[in-house]
Amino acid sequence: MPKMIAVHSYKGGTGKSILATNLAYIYASYGKKVLLVDMDFRAPTLVVAFEFPKVKKYFNNYLNGECDLEDTFYDASHLVKHTGGELKVALADPSTEAIREMLIKTRKWEMDALRRLFAMKDRLFDELGYDYCIIDTSPGIHYSSINAIVVSDLALVVITLDDSDMDGTRRMIKELYNIFERKSMIVINKVVGPEAGPGSEKKKLVETMQRMFMEPIVGVLPCVCELTKYRRSRIFAHHYPRHPFTKAIKEIAAKIE
Ligand SMILES: Nc1ncnc2c1ncn2[C@@H]1O[C@H](COP(=O)(O)OP(=O)(O)OP(=O)(O)O)[C@@H](O)[C@H]1O
Ligand SMILES: [Mg+2]
DSSP states (O other): OOOEEEEEOSSTTSSHHHHHHHHHHHHHHTTOEEEEEEEOOSSOOHHHHHOOSOOOOOHHHHHTTSSOGGGGEEEOGGGGTTTTOEEEEEOOOOSHHHHHHHHTOOHHHHHHHHHHHHHHHHIIIIISOOSEEEEEEOSSSOHHHHHHHHHOSEEEEEEOSOHHHHHHHHHHIIIIITTTTOEEEEEEEEEOGGGGSSSHHHHHHHHHHHHHHSSOEEEEEEOOTHHHHOSGGGGHHHHOTTSHHHHHHHHHHHHHO
């Protein structure tokens, strides 16, 4: 059972942050202890989704060696109260200064950061009793995303049915994930029409994609207009527990387990 899961994609805007957030929420709502980490240092998102009132330490600070791991955790367990679950969130610093700083980190810094990520993994699962850690990443082959993939047990790759995305993704899996021998599973997002429905079209789509990527397809998520409409719908599964999109993410959660 993978405990640390990096949510990644080749292109931007495929739905990584939405999937990472809702997957973390769903596991927590099943009574699990979950940490969600924003490692998209170039375009931090979770800070908007959760709106914690006073953030003092970001995950950047932990990777810089400026604070303890747990100083970066913010508690969102109120979202899953009465389930016995726990949802903690570590945020990426959204300030322009921090984004700029992360873009010019040296190779040496990135290697230290990877060491800190492995230390985090040991602490989370061996000492703090976490069940899952879900990492949201930047698209493409940025160093921080590669680090997230290297430390994780599973890379969950989000694609859309856009051609250039699929070609790029195929190359990325072949050239990058295989080097690190990282297991990957694919989620197809923003699917419209019958291919997203319960019928045979969806089965056909999954079979075609499976042949193309040679990796398991663990989910087909429908395109949902409401997702772009509301800020709060970032934690969509919380607000719309019976929606087909939420059900599709629950299926992914079950398949990963
Ligand atoms: N299934 C969907 N249906 C409709 N809109 C969606 C769906 N999934 C994601 N979106 C929308 O697409 C946009 C990108 O989603 P999201 O931020 O999760 O992608 P991302 O891969 O994290 O992007 P980035 O690469 O910039 O970090 C958002 O506006 C989101 O609301
Ligand atoms: Mg994102």
